[in-house]
Amino acid sequence: MRGDDVAQEPMVELVGVSKHFGHHQVLYDVDLTVQRGETLCVIGPSGSGKSTMLRCINHLEVISAGQVRVDGNLIGYRLRPDGRLHELHHRRAAEQRLGIGMVFQHFNLFPHMTALENVTLGPIKAKGVKRSVIEPYACELLQRVGLGDKFDAYPSQLSGGQQQRVAIARAMAMRPPLILFDEPTSALDPELVGEVLDVMKDLARTGGITLIVVTHEMGFAREVADSVVFMDAGRIIEDGTPAEVLGNPQHERTRAFLAAVLH
Amino acid sequence: MSMSTKLRTNRPPVRADVVPLRHWGRGAFAAVVAIVVVVIANSLATNPNIEWSVVGDYLFDDNILRGLRKTLEMTVLGTIFGTALAVAIAVMRLSPSKIVSGTAAAYAFFFRGIPLIVLLILIGNLGLFFKNFTIAIPFTDITFWSRPVREVMNPFRASVLGLSLAGSGYMSEIVRGGLLAVGRGQHEAAKAIGLTSGKTLRHIVLPQALRVIVPPLGNELISMLKASAIVSVIAGGDLLTVALGISGRNFRTIEMLLVATIWYLLVIVVLSIGQYFVERKVAER
Ligand SMILES: Nc1ncnc2c1ncn2[C@@H]1O[C@H](COP(=O)(O)OP(=O)(O)OP(=O)(O)O)[C@@H](O)[C@H]1O
Ligand SMILES: [Mg+2]
Numbered sequence: 001m002r003g004d005d006v007a008q009e010p011m012v013e014l015v016g017v018s019k020h021f022g023h024h025q026v027l028y029d030v031d032l033t034v035q036r037g038e039t040l041c042v043i044g045p046s047g048s049g050k051s052t053m054l055r056c057i058n059h060l061e062v063i064s065a066g067q068v069r070v071d072g073n074l075i076g077y078r079l080r081p082d083g084r085l086h087e088l089h090h091r092r093a094a095e096q097r098l099g100i101g102m103v104f105q106h107f108n109l110f111p112h113m114t115a116l117e118n119v120t121l122g123p124i125k126a127k128g129v130k131r132s133v134i135e136p137y138a139c140e141l142l143q144r145v146g147l148g149d150k151f152d153a154y155p156s157q158l159s160g161g162q163q164q165r166v167a168i169a170r171a172m173a174m175r176p177p178l179i180l181f182d183e184p185t186s187a188l189d190p191e192l193v194g195e196v197l198d199v200m201k202d203l204a205r206t207g208g209i210t211l212i213v214v215t216h217e218m219g220f221a222r223e224v225a226d227s228v229v230f231m232d233a234g235r236i237i238e239d240g241t242p243a244e245v246l247g248n249p250q251h252e253r254t255r256a257f258l259a260a261v262l263h
Numbered sequence: 264m265s266m267s268t269k270l271r272t273n274r275p276p277v278r279a280d281v282v283p284l285r286h287w288g289r290g291a292f293a294a295v296v297a298i299v300v301v302v303i304a305n306s307l308a309t310n311p312n313i314e315w316s317v318v319g320d321y322l323f324d325d326n327i328l329r330g331l332r333k334t335l336e337m338t339v340l341g342t343i344f345g346t347a348l349a350v351a352i353a354v355m356r357l358s359p360s361k362i363v364s365g366t367a368a369a370y371a372f373f374f375r376g377i378p379l380i381v382l383l384i385l386i387g388n389l390g391l392f393f394k395n396f397t398i399a400i401p402f403t404d405i406t407f408w409s410r411p412v413r414e415v416m417n418p419f420r421a422s423v424l425g426l427s428l429a430g431s432g433y434m435s436e437i438v439r440g441g442l443l444a445v446g447r448g449q450h451e452a453a454k455a456i457g458l459t460s461g462k463t464l465r466h467i468v469l470p471q472a473l474r475v476i477v478p479p480l481g482n483e484l485i486s487m488l489k490a491s492a493i494v495s496v497i498a499g500g501d502l503l504t505v506a507l508g509i510s511g512r513n514f515r516t517i518e519m520l521l522v523a524t525i526w527y528l529l530v531i532v533v534l535s536i537g538q539y540f541v542e543r544k545v546a547e548r
Contacts (some may be wrong), residue, residue, distance in 0.1 A: 060451055091459055098457035109450035122456030125466055137477050174456060 009072045011036045011178055011210040012057060017066035019052055019234075026052050028234045035177070036177070039204040041221035041242070044231035047256055050214040054180050057212070058100040059093050060069075070254070071101060071177060098126060101171030101179035105186050107163040109155040115142060115166045116151040119173045127174065136171065141169040143174040145199045161192030165199055172203075172236070179203070181213040200224070218261060222246055230254045317518040321509065322525065328506030331526050333419065337501060338488045339421045345487070346438075346480065352431060353438035354464065367435070374432030380493050383425040387497030389416050402462030421468035422491070430487055437479045442471030477545045481538035485531055491529075504528055 012034040019027035034040045039163045042050050055061040056068055059076040068075040076093055077085040088096070109118050119138040123129040142151060146164040155163050164184055171179050184200065185193040197220050204211055204224045215221060221228055222242045229239040230249070238245055238254045249255045279341050305312060321327055355367035374382070390413040399406040416424075445468045453463040495504040508521035 058455060060454060094454070094457050094459045097455060100455075102452075102455035104448060104452065104455075106448055110449065110452070110467055110471075116391040121466065122458070125462050126457035126459075170456065 004234045010025060010034060010069075010160060011038070011071060012212065013067075013069040014053070014057070015067045015069075017053070017056060017068060019049070019056060019061060020064045023063075026234050027056070027063075030234075030236055032229065032236060033238075034210060034212060036210055037207050039213065039224055039228045041225040041228045042212065042214045042231060043216070043218070043221065043228060043245075043257070043261075044237075045246045048231040049234040052229050054102075054182050054212065054214055057178075057180060058097050058102055060102075070096070094126070098122075098174060099176050099178065101174055101176040103164070103167050103171050103179065103184050105183040107155070107160070108207050109163055109166055109170070109192075111155050114145060114152045114154055115158070115169075117154070118166055119170045122170065122174050138169070138173055141172050142166070144202075145169050146195065156258075159192060160188045161195045164188065164196045166202070167195075168199055175231045176209075178210045178212070181211065181215070183214050183216065185215070216261060230257065232257070292300075299317040312517065313521070314515065314518055317513075317515050318521050320526075321506075321519065321522045322523075324509070326505050326509065327502065327522060327526070330500065330502040331530075333500045334488070334491050334502040335530070337419070337422050337426060337491045337494065337499065338484065341426030341430055341487050341491070342480075342484050344423065344427035345434055345483075348427060348431035349434035349438045350469075352435035353442055356435070356439055357442060371432045371435045374428050375436070376432075377429070378423065379429045379490055380496055382429055383422065383494055383497050383499075386416065386425045386428075387418060387499075389421070418494070418497050418499045421497055422494035422501070423496070426487060426491060429490070430483065434480065435481055437483070438472070438476055441475035442468060444475045445471045473546050478538075478542050481534070481541065485534055488527065488534070490532060492523075 009147075010033045012032065014030050014032040017027055017030040017032075018025065030049075030053060032053070042053070044050050052061055056063050057075065059068075059069065062076065067077075073096065075087070075096055076088055078088055078092075080086050099139050109115075110121065111119065116135070116138055119141060120134050121129065122133055123134040123138075139148075139151060142148060145168055147162060147165055147169070150158060150162060153162075155166070158166065168179075168184075181200065188196060197217060200211070200213070200220070201224050203209060213220075213225075225242045227239060228242050228245040229236050230245055230251070230253075231237065232253050238249060238251050245254065246258065249258060308315070352367045352370055356364050356371070358364045358367075390411075393412050395409050395411055396415050397406060398408040449471065450463060453467045458466065491499075491501055492503040495507060496503050498504055503504055506523040507516075508518040510516040513519075
């Protein structure tokens with residue numbers, strides 16, 4: 001049980017995060033705070049470091065400097081009494097990811113498993129939940145994303161939009177307080193984008209769950225985001241409400257980017 | 264619209280007889296093959312130097328059947344242990360640690376490189392350069408278990424060990440190829456739902472790698488069967504050892520080799536049929 005003061009803590013907090021790939025620096029001293037239950041949209045040009053920042057949050061990438069906190073816990077490290085950060089054993093790192101869902105641009109469903117098996121795998125194998133307990137919930141989730149008739153379908157038998165909805169159900173099945181989306185609709189045919197965005201809107205509106213969405217869908221950002229950040233060249237250049245960032249951008253680069261995206 | 268009406272007028276009348284294209288080349292090839300087969304079969308059947316009745320007598324001889332069983336046991340055990348080792352080596356080779364991957368690479372290099380016959384002779388004669396197998400704490404007097412090498416390493420065990428080691432070197436390359444065929448996205452998706460690397464390997468990577476691994480492993484099983492004949496150099500008690508042993512007494516070398524050949528071919532036919540069904544099952548998803 002956490003006290004009231006702890007509950008006020010932000011869901012995600014990045015402090016001075018930098019990331020290098022070899023000599024190539026991709027993130028420069030990024031600060032970011034996402035409140036509980038908030039939906040944050042991350043926008044910015046290709047190569048600006050949006051995916052990298054997202055992947056640092058669940059420790060798919062190891063940060064070069066700074067700190068990442070999720071739900072009050074330091075990600076990937078532990079502060080020992082000696083005052084230094086000790087890298088976590090990979091099992092502890094895996095445990096931390098139980099509370100952080102992720103949805104990928106290319107869905108990354110497990111092709112050798114049915115939709116239902118994809119959704120139940122994490123709870124059963126990573127969390128140790130009984131199959132009899134998780135299956136009804138998984139079915140409920142698949143129904144909620146509009147796939148009540150696709151439990152036994154393999155990913156290869158599903159359209160891109162359907163696959164991405166299974167992937168969202170797979171992330172939700174872990175009951176994480178936070179889900180990260182990395183351009184969830186970028187790989188979809190235009191007519192399939194809507195069905196995936198609808199599921200995400202439903203998630204954002206139901207509340208209780210924090211969403212960080214890297215996206216080029218400005219309409220989605222305007223409609224459901226509580227806040228928007230604009231990234232360029234490894235830095236967060238501008239942040240605020242959708243109205244502020246999208247409607248009245250302060251920075252030249254934000255304006256140029258929006259002009260290009262909105263034609 | 265006008266396109267389809269035009270097409271329809273070009274169609275042949277529905278009831279016309281169809282004359283299939285004649286493949287003269289194929290017919291000629293079949294004829295040549297048939298003639299060659301008949302000539303060879305005839306020369307074997309009527310060859311005064313081959314006593315076919317001897318082949319018949321020994322085909323189901325007790326010793327031959329015992330040798331066949333040994334051969335099958337060696338092949339199966341060699342494949343099982345070899346595959347298990349191969350998976351371990353392949354996983355180690357993909358480790359980010361240079362020491363771990365380097366060790367595995369050296370292992371694969373050594374056992375792929377050394378001729379099987381040399382490996383078997385070395386293992387079969389381990390007793391010449393080591394007296395005892397000992398489980399103990401090195402550089403102390405504490406010993407848990409110790410047995411003479413000659414007792415532990417009988418020809419059958421030496422054969423299984425040799426076949427497993429030699430097979431594992433080659434198979435680790437196959438398994439590695441299979442593991443690499445599973446994309447980065449799969450690893451990341453597995454990580455993202457909180458699976459540890461061990462569980463990712465078991466539930467996500469290996470099942471998908473199987474599709475790539477199983478077909479060549481089937482061939483490896485057949486190679487292993489044939490390779491097992493080499494254990495006759497250390498008197499492994501296999502089919503060929505027995506057949507050659509009998510020929511040493513009855514001087515019917517060709518007949519005994521034919522007996523062995525017939526059994527090897529029969530087993531390979533059975534294995535190939537099995538392979539066909541396993542491959543089809545694996546390819547299903
Ligand atoms: N594993 C990696 N190794 C080396 N460089 C990388 C790696 N991943 C990303 N980068 C580099 O980091 C920079 C930022 O990449 P990132 O994928 O975070 O950008 P992005 O904003 O998500 O772009 P996009 O909109 O195209 O997805 C790019 O220059 C990219 O080449
Ligand atoms: Mg990206």
